[in-house]
Amino acid sequence: MLELLRKIVQEVSAASNVEAALKLIVRRIQRGMNTEVCSIFLLDESTERFVLRATQGLNRKAVGRASLATSEGIVGLVAKRAEPINLEDAESHPAFCYLKDSGEERFHSFLGVPIIHHREVLGVLVVQQQECRRFDESEEAFLVTISAQLAAVIVHAEASGAMVESxxxxxxxxxxxxxxxxxxxxxxxxxxxxxxxxANLDAVPNKRITDVDTEVAFFENALERVRSDIRRVSAKLSRRLRHDEQALFDVYLKMLEDNALAGEVVGRIRDGNWAQGALSSVISENAQQFAMMEDPYLRERASDVRDLGRRVLAYLQEGDGPRxxxxxxxxxxxxxxxxxxxxxxxxxxxxxxxxxxxxxxxxxxxxxxxxxxxxxxxxxxxxxxxxxxxxxxxxxxxxxxxxxxPSEELVSAYQDIVKEQQEVAAGLAQLKELPAVTTDGERVPLWVNTGLLADVERSLERGAEGIGLYRTEIPFMVRDFFPSEQEQLEIYRRQLEAFAPRPVTMRTLDIGGDKALPYFPIEEENPFLGWRGIRVTLDHPEIFLVQIRAMLRANEGLGNLRIMLPMVSSVQEVDEAKRMLERAITELREEGHQIDPPEVGVMIEVPAAVYQVKRFAKRVDFISVGSNDLAQYILAVDRNNPRVANLYMAYHPAVLRALEHIAREAQQESVQLSICGEMAADPGGAMLLMAMGYDVLSMNATNLPRVKSIIRSISMQQARELLETVLQMDDAEKIQQLISQTLKQLGLSRLSQPQLPD
Structure with missing residues (x-):
């Protein structure tokens, strides 16, 4: 059964459209389970009916014509219950509804399972037999398994089919x-x-071309370079390989001949597809054919085909010139x-x-x-x-x-939204020179999070009072190797000069998780719980010391640098990092530089740090909360995974309690507390955070004017009353609703999400 499942998924993934995919599914299941009928009903949302979209065993003329209402028949009951129904005689079931002209009157046993994708029932997968019998547990389990596997494939095939037409x-x-x-x-x-x-074959888009001859020549040049590579490797290894092993290189070369893969690609180019798209489609189809073969040796040739394709694609993309x-x-x-x-x-x-x-x-x-x-x-x-x-x-x-x-009507509706947003932005621009002060006189400094040089001008235009988070890893990410001390110094100096005398908080290199360096790959099973942040830089003092030396030198004569340590989970990490900082200061002074020790702080991003705030406060000058990662770890939700994105809730009671605990602990130690997560950029989040006692809110520059407008429109007393109510609530969605209602009552709903077309 597992082998059958693998084949079905592979075949369906390679299908050209949803109809072909559905036909493959019913044919394979009908044969593999040795049943007389296999059918698929999919929900047509426009008519609210389950339509017979494919069958192997029923009258094929009924495909696309026969349908059942969502509350009709056993198919409707399977969808309503969202669970399998296994019957030895379907006609005797009270929900039975005969599907006219389908020819199903001959069949008695019935097994139907729902096809579910992201909690929505897309349709029902059905198998039937003439014999009155219940399908056994293994058959039912198999159909449930294959339904779960194929749901996403069917959705993608349906979407692709709708998009193929220009x-x-x-x-x-x-x-x-x-x-x-x-x-x-x-x-x-x-x-x-x-x-x-x-060199990613699966990500190449389709593009139309007009100069076919040039594109063919471009492809043939890349092809010849791959042939040369193979001949060179074959010659290099000729003395170390047996004759039969040497013959594998000949197989590679034959695959690239004009009457093989190369000829197919040229044919697709002459049909109007560009070389990269033609190569991608031909390689994909041929690899799928090999992968579905019974013989294990031939099946493994699929990887050879894809390897050849990647080699040719690399030369095609290299021919495009610099990226x-x-x-x-x-x-x-x-x-x-x-x-x-x-x-x-x-x-x-x-x-x-x-x-x-x-x-x-x-x-x-x-x-x-x-x-x-x-x-x-x-x-x-x-x-x-x-x-x-x-x-x-x-x-x-x-x-x-x-x-x-989109239709002209929809474009017009969204153009109105764009215009409305521009008007709101124009109104907020007038707040640039005004402080973020509540109606009862409490001032809340608003800083920005930056990473690109372009952020500097944008931040100053919006009235930023400092930088609460400068992501130093971004200059590392856009290079092919670690930047030198001098290169880093120049980058950091521009940031510090642009904001002087305002404070600039530079986070030391924070890689790992969803931030990878192409020249320093970190391959891990669970990167968010692995080697990242301060853990990497303490393990590589040569990287850490070069970076903090560059920061300290960039700060000469300015004095607005603050250094922040990411992903700390113990005081030992803080102590070790501070010792290395002191060493860098000593070395630079010995070299003749005028170095003033900067303020040093830590980021609270993991649950372990939440309960050590007081200990950290005795060692550092400031504490900053990274609410994005903190919420991720508290909720056990990978923030890069769209399957669980709806579970990531900044207003989750557990997250709010943790933030409130951090604020209370920091206040008791009289250490400055800021927050640089996305929650600070949300108007509702800003109200709660300032009520908790956060001294500084740091956010993206785009949202700074909105947050400033909110602060200037509410009293600290109102914010504290809202926080008190929120902390008694136990449902994140209800908290969000209360915040939206509060903004509306304050006449500030225009600063939140606009009314969108349905």
Whole structure:
């Protein structure tokens, strides 16, 4: 059964459209389970009926025509209960409803299981037999297993089928909508540009070409370079390999001949697809064919085919020249997984929006997007993005929705929202020079989180009073090797000079988790609980010392540097880091530099640190809470995983209690307390945090004016009354509703999410 399941999933994944996928499923299951009928009913949301979409055993003329209401028949009952129903004689069941013209009157036994994706019932998978019998437990378990495996595949196949047709074909899907996770608020209307990672066959988009001969020549040049590589390796190893092993290189070369893979690729190019897209589709299809073969030796040739494909693709992409991403005006950038490196490669003036197939609203890429003020959607796992290149879309970063080839009416509705948001932003700009002071006179300093040089100007324009978090890892991420001390010094000096005399809090290198360096890979089973943050830099003092030396030298003559240690979980880590800092100060003074010791602080990001605030306070000058990671660890929710993104709740009672505990402990020790997580950038979160007693709120520059407007519109007493009520509540959604209601009562609802088209 496991082998059958593997084959079905492989075949369906390679299917060209949803109809082909469904036919494969019913045929394979019917044969594999040795039943007389296998059928799939899928829900048509427009008619609220379960439609027979594929069958092996029933009348095929009924496909697409026969249907049942959602409350009708045993199929409807399976969907309603969201659990299997196993009957030895379906006709005797009170819910039985005969499906006209299907030919099912001959069949008695019935086993139906729901097809569920993200808690929604998509349809029902059914097997039937003439014999009156109950399907046994192993058969039922198999059908449940395969249903769970195929749900996501069916969704993706259906979405891909809808996207294959171009808008000009006359068959476009009006207002086709895909749901993701909000990454950064805002609306963008523009043209999609798909960015594929280097040598990743599965991420290459389809693009149309007109100069076929040039593209064929481009492909053949890459092909010849791969052939040369194989011949060179074969010659190099000729004395060390047996004759039969040497013959494997000949097999590789034959695969690249004109009457094999190469010929297929050229054919696709002549049909109008660019070389990379043609190569990707041919390699994918051939690898799938090998993978489905019975013979183990032939099955393993699938990996050879994909390896050859990656080698050719690498040369094709190298032929593009240095990595540059050309963008049209109002471009919507789509990537399998957004990274800081990608953001650093695109011209910001043309970038209107970002979409990441992987990741969640609290991933590092989403945080950067919010900092840059770019509307973003994360985690659209079912998006057939390879078919979206140059398509017109609406990106709704408030609700996490993407509309492909939208209607004029929908475009007009979203243009009104864009205009409204621009008007709100213009009104908030007038607050730049005004302090964040509550109506009863309490001042709340507002700082910013930065990482890119472009953040500096944006932050000062919005009235930032300091930097609460400068992410030093970003300059490391956009390079091919560790930056030198001098390179780091120049980067840090620009940040410090731009904000002087305002404080600039520089976090020491924080890699690991969702922040990887291409030249310093960290491969771990569970990276968020692994080697990251202060753990890496203490294990590599040569990296840590170079960085803090660069920071200290950059601070000469300015005196506004603060150094912050990330991911601390014990006082020993703090003590060791401070000893290394003192060593760097001593060395630099001996070298003739005028070094003043900076303020040193720690980030509270893990539950272990929550209960050591007083101990840390005796060793440092300030404490800052990283609420994003802290919430992740308290809730045991991977913030990069869109499957559990809805479980990540900043207003979860446990998270609020932890934040309130930290504030109380810090106040008792009279140490400055700030917060630099995304919660500080939320108007409701800001009200709760200032009521708890956080001295400084640090956020992305885009949200700073909104938070300032909130603070200037409420009294500290009102905020404390709201906090007192919230801390008695035990439901995150109800807390969110109360905060929204409070903003509305204060006449501040315009500062929260706008009214969106349904």
């Amino acid at each position: 808008p000009e074909s006359g068959h476009k899907a009006i207002d086709r909508r895909f749901e993701g996770v909000p990454g950064a608020p805002g609306v963008a209307i523009g043209q999609v540009v798909v960015v594929s990672p280097q 540059t991403i050309e963008l049209p005006d109002n471009a919507i950038l789509v990537a399998d997984e957004l990274s800081p490196a990608i953001l650093g490669e695109v011209p910001q003036d043309k970038l209107a929006g970002l979409i990441s197939v992987k990741g969640s609203g609290n991933s590092h890429a989403a945080i950067l997007a919010r900092s840059m003020g770019i509307p973003t959607i994360m985690g659209i796992v079912d998006l057939p993005y390879r078919h979206l290149h140059e398509r017109q879309v609406i990106l709704d970063g408030f609700a996490g929705r993407l509309y492909v080839d």
